[in-house]
Amino acid sequence: MxxxxxxxxxxxxxxxxxxxxxxxxxxxxxxxxxxxxxxxxxxxxxxxxxxxxxxxxxxxxxxxxxxxxxxxxxxxxxxxxxxxxxxxxxxxxxxxxxxxxxxxxxxxxxxxxxxxxxxxxxxxxxLAEPQTEPWRAQWQAITNALTAAGYEGDGKQMLATAGQVIGAAWDHPNKISAEDAQKILAAVREDHHQETNA
Known part of the structure; x- marks a missing residue:
């Protein structure tokens, strides 16, 4: 054969x-x-x-x-x-x-x-299952909120904008604490709400 x-x-x-x-x-x-x-x-x-x-x-x-x-x-x-x-x-x-x-x-x-x-x-x-790092979901929520409020730019610009909203600065999105993330989201939504009602 x-x-x-x-x-x-x-x-x-x-x-x-x-x-x-x-x-x-x-x-x-x-x-x-x-x-x-x-x-x-x-x-x-x-x-x-x-x-x-x-x-x-x-x-x-x-x-x-x-x-x-x-x-x-x-x-x-x-x-x-x-x-x-x-x-x-x-x-x-x-x-x-x-x-x-x-x-x-x-x-x-x-x-x-x-x-x-x-x-x-x-x-x-x-084989460790891939874990989604918690900061990624948090950063996605922040960029979504900023985009909805009319902010534009790349990741670096968005990071700077997020910092300006609450008077802070970070060199990477994973440095944003959960508390600061909540403050950013609240401030961005408040601004957006005021603009849409103006």
Whole structure:
């Protein structure tokens, strides 16, 4: 049997060669049924419709961490890397492996079968979920209020304007305290209210 076709990277799916430069962190968008060889297909956000078809070993890793009900996987994050040592059809081709996951309490290591004779201990780390820093939402509210009141400009100008409103100055929006933010919003809304009623 000539396996040369099996060695050609399919452009319709995520391949190990896509991860040669660096691992990727991706959000799971959907999980669907595959075929006998790759029974599960995982769609990832931002992969241009190219799904990840995990090996049985990697499915066991995911199921160990998140359970076997695939609906619960949606919206969670995986960090995927290329392991160049993975053998497919007797040839060292590399494979996509999970190296970190969100929604797990601690790092873990489980045995994963490489082939009929070899098992390796596969380690997965906790992948911290991205947190939106509180100041970003606060700054968005301030810029929205300033824009609604007719103020214009880039981030630096808006920061200066926000400071002028209450007689303060900052070198970065994350320096604005919650108390000052409330004062700015109140003052801007009051000014806006007076102008619209004038």
């Amino acid at each position: 000539d396996i040369s076709k099996a060695l050609v990277a399919k452009s319709d799916q995520l391949n190990a060669s896509d991860l040669t430069g660096a691992p990727i962190v991706a959000t799971i968008a959907a999980v669907r049924r595959g075929d006998a060889v790759k029974p599960v297909i995982i769609d990832l956000v931002g992969m241009d419709g190219r799904p990840w078809k995990p090996s049985k070993g990697m499915l066991r890793v995911i199921a160990h961490a998140w359970g076997t009900e695939s609906d619960t996987w949606i919206g969670r994050l995986v960090k995927l890397a290329n392991n160049p040592e993975v053998i497919y059809a007797g040839v060292k081709m590399g494979g996509v492996e999970v190296i970190a996951m969100s929604h797990i309490a601690a790092d873990f290591t489980i045995p994963v079968r490489l082939n009929s004779k070899q098992v390796k201990q596969h380690h997965v780390e906790v």
